[in-house]
Amino acid sequence: MADHVLTPSQLNTLARDLLEGAFPLVLVEGEIGNLSRPGSGHLYFTLKDARAQVRCALFKPKSQWLKFVPREGLKVLARGRLTLYEPRGDYQLVLDTMEEAGEGALRRAFDELKAKLAGEGLFxxxxxxxxxxxxxxxxxxxxxxxxxxxxxxxxxxxxxxxxxxxxxxxxxxxxxxxxxxxxxxxxxxxxxxxxxxxxxxxxxxxxxxxxxxxxxxxxxxxxxxxxxxxxxxxxxxxxxxxxxxxxxxxxxxxxxxxxxxDAASLGLRVDGLQRQLRATHGNTMRQRAQRVDHAFLRLQARRPQARLDALAARAAQARARLANAIQRRLERDNAALRHADAILRACHPQRRLLQARARLQAIRGRPQALLAQRLQHATLQLRGLVRSLHAVSPLATVARGYSILQHADGRIVRSTGDAAAGERLEARLHHGRLLLRVEGKQDS
CATH class of the missing domain: 3.40.50.960 (Lumazine/riboflavin synthase)
Known part of the structure; x- marks a missing residue:
């Protein structure tokens, strides 16, 4: 079986993945060497000891948080992750934080003591x-x-x-x-x-x-x-x-x-308090002056002469009210006397007799006028009834050339069936009457 052939970039990618997956965050203590500060703001350097060195990079956003200025030969404690820079095949440490060596131990001691005292409630x-x-x-x-x-x-x-x-x-x-x-x-x-x-x-x-x-x-x-x-x-x-x-x-x-x-601010505050104090003092003095005036008036009102003057004024007012009451009473009594005199004159026998005669004369004329009025009203009603009766009376029909056939007993003949042959009938005309005899009948 032939071996799988890799390109350099593929090999470096595999190596980078292996490094980043195998190593967590690491702490490395060493001395700064080969420090470089390009215009990008990143920091590139090596951390070295007596036998080895490792490339490091601290990029700009995190380099701005440093509490010291990195320099050649300075011993530091760096925290970061291992990775591999694929274009050159160099592995390097990309840092998150960095502090001067010795501060790391102090920082851990500080955090431990702070947690202890905080747990006791000291803070x-x-x-x-x-x-x-x-x-x-x-x-x-x-x-x-x-x-x-x-x-x-x-x-x-x-x-x-x-x-x-x-x-x-x-x-x-x-x-x-x-x-x-x-x-x-x-x-x-x-x-x-x-x-x-x-x-x-x-x-x-x-x-x-x-x-x-x-x-x-x-x-x-x-x-x-x-x-x-x-x-x-x-x-x-x-x-x-x-x-x-x-x-x-x-x-x-x-x-x-x-x-x-601040003394200036305090001075302004004191000035404001002084103005407020003066205003309060002025208001207090005005209120007290008003109370003194009221007390003086009350004291004046309680002097014997003032009380006598007040009583005299009240007596004068009472006399005036009494005079007014007497005057009004006299006016009411005079009005009552005039009314009584009118009543007495109205009740004199001769005057009452004259009044009775006038009323009797008026009463005598009232029945004739009322009877004439009622007769006129009845006549008008009767004329209306006559006109209504004439409008529906059969005599009005007879006056236009018609006649009314009646039996001898006065019953009306309305059809041929109501009359018998040889029966005598009476025809009522507008003027006079005719006696007729039925010779025969013919039904229509």
Whole structure:
């Protein structure tokens, strides 16, 4: 059986698939060599030790997150996946992250200690203390020779010159720094002199900031009775002191701005409160003046002469009302007398006799007028009935040339069957009557 023949590209593809499938993410520690920075922003270099080297690539999106500047000879810890660059047949390590050697172990220790303290509730928001509204005296724990204390003092003097600031000098890195930081923090808290304590340090590597990741220091911060503000490193740096403190500031300068109000803004607020106070005072004084005026009027109303004047006025009003009532009563009595006199005159016997005669005369003429009216109405009704009766009367038919045949007893002859031969009949005409005899009959 002949062997299967592969092209170089096919062989490299198979090798790449084998490498990527067989190796998970790997951590490689080595020294940077052959560093190249093309215009694309990618980084190409080798990681080497005394006996071997491996090609590495860190592409632009991830290279921008580096916290250090890679350089030749720098020892680093790199994390990535093995693959094969098919055009040249070179296998290489494509990196996800890279940090200076030594930080990897520190980072793992930091994560483990952070998880432990968080599990104990040391970082819970519920246990953190609120800062006072106005900090009068501040303790700053930092290096006396660094730029950090100058930046903090500059911001505090600009924003709130009335604040009293005390520098408590301590080392912020190196061996023994964590213990000195903890001891100074505990002395400042026990003194009761300060409204707040600020821990501050400039930026640096994880190793430089390691003093602020000390477990004993984090516990001392959490146990402090004085509120603690932590401002360690840059905005992207986090330490256990930040998590344990009552307030974390991204930078020392930002911490200074958070601790004190702006003097200009505070001045505007004071001016507004003064205006409000003056307005309130003015309103209060006006209200009190009105109450004094009302009290004076009430006092004036209660003087004896004022009461006598009021009683005299009431008596005058009562007299006027009485006079008006008497006048109205007299007018009503006079009207009643005039009405009674009219009634008496109407009831005089002679006057009543004359009135009776007039009514009798009127009554006498009423029956004749009523009888004449009724006779006229009956005559009109009778004439109407006559016209209606004449319209339906057989005499009207006879007047037009017809006649009515009757038997001797007055019964009407309506057909030949009603008359017998030889019977005498009477024909009623418009004028007069004819006597007839039936000679014979002929049915139609």
């Amino acid at each position: 819970d928001a519920g246990r953190k203390r609120a800062l006072p509204a106005f900090v009068r005296r501040l303790a700053v724990l930092t290096s006396p020779s660094g730029a950090v204390i100058r930046d903090i003092v500059s911001v505090l003097r600009r924003r709130f010159p009335l604040l009293e600031v005390e520098l408590l000098p301590v080392p912020v890195q190196g061996e023994g720094a964590a213990a000195q930081l903890r001891a100074m923090l505990q002395r400042a808290d026990a003194s009761g002199r300060y409204d707040a304590i600020l821990l501050a340090r400039g930026g640096g590597s994880l190793e430089d900031l390691w003093a602020f990741n000390d477990e004993a220091l984090a516990r001392a911060i959490a146990a402090s009775n004085t509120p603690v503000v932590s401002a360690i490193g840059h905005e992207t740096d986090f330490s256990l002191s930040d998590f344990a403190a009552d307030l974390r500031a991204p930078t020392p300068s930002a911490a200074a701005e958070l601790l004190v109000p």
